[in-house]
Amino acid sequence: MFRSLNISYTVRKNKARANGEVPIYMRLNIDGKTSEISAGRTVDPSKWNGETYRVKGRSQKAKAINQYLDTLEFKANQAHQQLLQEGAKITSRAVKMRMTGKDKEESSNPVIEVIKQHNKKMKSLVGNKYAKSTYKKYCTVKKHIKAFLQEQYNDVEYLITDVDQDFLEEFAHYLMTKDDPCSNNTARKYLSNFQKIVNKARSKGLLDCNPYQHFKMQYKKKDPVFLSQGELKKIERKEFEIDRLDQVRDIFVFSCYTGFGFSDAEKLKKSDVKKDRNGDYYLYQPRTKTGNNASVLLLPKAIEIISKYEDHPETTDGSLLPMISNQKTNAYLKEIATLCRVDKKLTHHVARHTCATMLLTNGIPVETVQKVLGHSDLKSTMHYARVTPDKVNSEMSELKEKLENVS
Numbered sequence: 001m002f003r004s005l006n007i008s009y010t011v012r013k014n015k016a017r018a019n020g021e022v023p024i025y026m027r028l029n030i031d032g033k034t035s036e037i038s039a040g041r042t043v044d045p046s047k048w049n050g051e052t053y054r055v056k057g058r059s060q061k062a063k064a065i066n067q068y069l070d071t072l073e074f075k076a077n078q079a080h081q082q083l084l085q086e087g088a089k090i091t092s093r094a095v096k097m098r099m100t101g102k103d104k105e106e107s108s109n110p111v112i113e114v115i116k117q118h119n120k121k122m123k124s125l126v127g128n129k130y131a132k133s134t135y136k137k138y139c140t141v142k143k144h145i146k147a148f149l150q151e152q153y154n155d156v157e158y159l160i161t162d163v164d165q166d167f168l169e170e171f172a173h174y175l176m177t178k179d180d181p182c183s184n185n186t187a188r189k190y191l192s193n194f195q196k197i198v199n200k201a202r203s204k205g206l207l208d209c210n211p212y213q214h215f216k217m218q219y220k221k222k223d224p225v226f227l228s229q230g231e232l233k234k235i236e237r238k239e240f241e242i243d244r245l246d247q248v249r250d251i252f253v254f255s256c257y258t259g260f261g262f263s264d265a266e267k268l269k270k271s272d273v274k275k276d277r278n279g280d281y282y283l284y285q286p287r288t289k290t291g292n293n294a295s296v297l298l299l300p301k302a303i304e305i306i307s308k309y310e311d312h313p314e315t316t317d318g319s320l321l322p323m324i325s326n327q328k329t330n331a332y333l334k335e336i337a338t339l340c341r342v343d344k345k346l347t348h349h350v351a352r353h354t355c356a357t358m359l360l361t362n363g364i365p366v367e368t369v370q371k372v373l374g375h376s377d378l379k380s381t382m383h384y385a386r387v388t389p390d391k392v393n394s395e396m397s398e399l400k401e402k403l404e405n406v407s
Contacts, residue, residue, distance in 0.1 A: 003030050003031055003090040003091075004030070005028060005029070005030055005076065005077065005080045005092075005095060006028075006029040006030070007026065007027070007028060007029075007073050007076055007077070008026075008027045008029070008053055009024055009025065009026055009027065009039065009053040009054075009069060010024075010025050010027055010036075010050075010053075011023065011024055011025070011043060011045060011048050011050075012025060013045055014173060015166075015169065015170075016045075017042055020044065020045075021042035021043055021044055021045075022042060022043065022045050022048075023038060023039070023041070023042050024038075024039040024041050024042065024043055024048075024065075024069070025037065025038055025039060026038075026039050026069075026072055026073075026076065028076060028092040028095050028096055029092055030090060030091055030092045030095070031091075032154075033091065033092050033093075033154055033155060034092055034153065034154045034155065035091075035092035035093045035095070035096040035153065035155055036096075036153060037072075037096055037099065037100070038166065039068070039069065039072060041065050041068060041069075043055050043065060047062065053069070054066045054069065075099055076095060076099060079095045079098035079099045080095050082098060083095065083098060092155070093155060093157060093158075093159075097159075109159060109160045109161070109201075109206050110156070110157045110158060110159055110160070111145060111149065111158050111159065111160050111163060112142065112145065112146055112149070112156055112157075112158075114160045114197060114201050114206065115138070115141065115142045115145060115194075115197055116142065118138065118197045118200060119135065119138050119139060119142060122134070122135050122138060123135055131263050132263070133262075133263045133326070137189075137193060138193055138197075140190070141190050141193045141194055141197070144171075144174075144175060144190060145171070145194065147178075148170075148171050148174045148175075151174065152170055152174060160198075160201050160206050160207050161206070161207060161208075163198065163207065163211050164209070164211045165211050165212075165213075165214055165215050167211065168191060168194075168211055168212065168215045169215065171191065171194075172187050172188075172191055172217055175187035175190060175191075184217075184218075184219075184220050185219060185220055185222070187217070188217045188218075188219055191215075191217055195212050198210075198211065198212065224353040225344055225345060225350050225353060226350060226353035226354040226356075226357040226358075227256070227342070227344070227350065227354045229358070231340075231342050231344070232253070232256055232354060232358075234340045234341070234342060235249060235252070235253065235336065235340050235342065236249075236253055236301070238336075238339065238340050240336075240339070244324075244332065245332055245335065245336060245339075247309075247322055247324075248324070248329055248332040248333060248336065249336055250305045250308065250309070250321075251265065251305075251321050251322075251323060251329070251348075252329075252333060252336075252346075252348060252350075252351050253301065253305065253351075254301075254302050254305045254306075254321065254351075255348065255351035255352060255355065256351045256354045256355050256358070257298075257299045257301045257302040257355065258283060258296050258298070258299075258302050258355065259296065259352055259355035259356065259359075260283075260296075260352075261348075261349065261352055262326045262329065262348045262349070263326075264285065265321060265323065265348075266323045266326075267285065268283065268285060268319070268320035268321060269318050269319060269320055270310075270315070270318055270319070270320050271318065272284055272285050272320065273298070273306065273320070280297060280298075281297075281298040281303055282295055282296060282297055282298060283295070283296045283298060284296075305321075306320060306321070309321055309322055326348060329348050330346075330347045330348060333346040333347060333348065333350075334346060
């Protein structure tokens with residue numbers, strides 16, 4: 001069946017160069033599906049005619065660019081004609097691949113298929129090499145990439161061989177400007193996850209170049225959110241009429257006193273609680289993320305919460321606590337924060353920050369906090385446990401008192 005080719009050009013104003021000029025892209029459209037090719041030329045946006053798809057004016061530069069675009073258009077029509085004569089499948093991507101010469105190469109690996117195969121392998125190793133939460137993150141990467149390809153290129157069959165620095169920059173821009181935008185750091189994390197998939201594709205020979213070689217996305221440092229002792233007490237003492245809110249609150253408070261992240265708390269079993277010869281109770285479990293063994297002394301509040309759910313219907317399978325999904329937990333925590341009048345964005349991870357800060361504020365050495373949190377290195381601990389102003393003031397007061405006693 002004959003499929004006509006429509007050719008147009010567009011400029012990317014969101015990718016302006018240092019001199020203010022913007023890149024020109026050729027658009028190939030067949031049956032409503034579009035593929036784009038960088039024209040390799042830039043233009044002053046005020047001199048671009050969006051109706052004629054050419055540069056305005058009669059300057060030497062304008063003439064040179066317009067002649068070049070004419071040549072590209074000729075090559076596109078020529079590629080289309082060749083495919084028709086060969087009886088090949090006619091798509092905008094096929095025309096693009098013929099123009100760039102990539103149709104002669106091994107090009108049967110769409111980005112989505114590469115991610116799908118990566119995730120399939122990862123899923124088979126959940127519980128062994130990877131945590132379920134890690135696998136879910138890569139599933140989210142696949143979802144975002146697919147939506148991006150549909151919106152940006154109208155082509156979910158976009159090939160892994162076409163992934164370049166421009167692709168990464170456009171994907172980062174999409175993540176931070178979509179309807180439900182990601183923060184800079186979240187977008188950076190998704191790009192980092194995708195980089196691991198790209199590196200595996202390169203190791204398999206599916207991609208020659210390294211699109212990440214010159215791609216940089218700065219991490220924006222921010223102080224972790226944690227609860228003050230007063231805020232934690234407000235949440236502890238609040239009485240809820242809804243059982244599920246009460247339950248989520250208890251699990252959150254438990255992590256405030258133990259430092260367990262959601263995935264670690266979710267795996268806890270009653271058999272993980274050990275009693276020593278002194279009558280103290282400990283929780284012993286390898287951490288999901290690092291694999292480091294963590295032995296945590298259970299404080300009275302944590303023991304109280306464990307006892308409360310000892311005979312709960314949702315712990316009859318041996319689970320220590322009646323956990324629900326992380327997503328639902330965080331949704332309930334948002335409601336809990338409102339009801340307790342705590343003006344902070346509450347997530348389960350805030351409990352981990354709170355634990356670290358509480359330990360440091362009460363004089364626990366940072367090396368001990370590192371062991372409680374199950375971190376591999378001290379740097380990670382310092383991110384979670386920043387020294388609070390209260391601790392600074394307290395320790396400076398102690399120093400002042402010591403100096404006064406000396407004099």
